[in-house]
Amino acid sequence: MSELVIRPRKVRRVAPVLAVALVAVFVVVGVLLGNTPTGAYFRVADQIAMAGIGVALAAAALMFTRPRLRADAEGVEVRNIVVTHRFPWALVREVNFPDGSAWARLELPDDEYVSVMAIQSTDSRHAVDAMRKLRAMHAEYTQ
Structure with missing residues (x-):
């Protein structure tokens, strides 16, 4: 035998889909934060931070590949x-x-x-x- 390289299969298919879903959900939540009837005031920085959290979670999900x-x-x-x-x-x-x-x-x-x-x-x-x-x-x- 020469060299054997093994990588997982299922997680390499699931993780990118999960990463895209996480970014999409957190971007949507970030956009919707500006229009909340709760009386709380969210700034643009809060909305950007919410999208940033989605990107960070997506990167963590991709680490499983x-x-x-x-x-x-x-x-x-x-x-x-x-x-x-x-x-x-x-x-x-x-x-x-x-x-x-x-x-x-x-x-x-x-x-x-x-x-x-x-x-x-x-x-x-x-x-x-x-x-x-x-x-x-x-x-x-x-x-």
């Missing part, structure tokens, strides 16, 4: 939402997907583990295929 796993002969790189880790195969004790877990994980020495958000249970068949390929690489490079 970042997870990726990249494995090669030297080791495995796990990029989750914020942090990226690189492990040589010698440190990876096991690749597993615990029952009821949302994503796979790499078992490391001293009872530590790293979640692999790129392999998600919601991806069903894609996750099964990804686990088979990753376990095959683990078996090949940890001999």
Whole structure:
């Protein structure tokens, strides 16, 4: 095997739609803030801030499209939402997907583990295929 790259599927389809919806809702709310019969006075800055909150929430939703796993002969790189880790195969004790877990994980020495958000249970068949390929690489490079 050369290089294996795995990314989640469903979240990469859902997150952009959610991001657009968040921006749209907060822009509409921001526009409607100027005409409230409550007696409260909202300025243009408040309306812009409401749209800005929508953009910030959309950016947060798009962060869920970042997870990726990249494995090669030297080791495995796990990029989750914020942090990226690189492990040589010698440190990876096991690749597993615990029952009821949302994503796979790499078992490391001293009872530590790293979640692999790129392999998600919601991806069903894609996750099964990804686990088979990753376990095959683990078996090949940890001999």
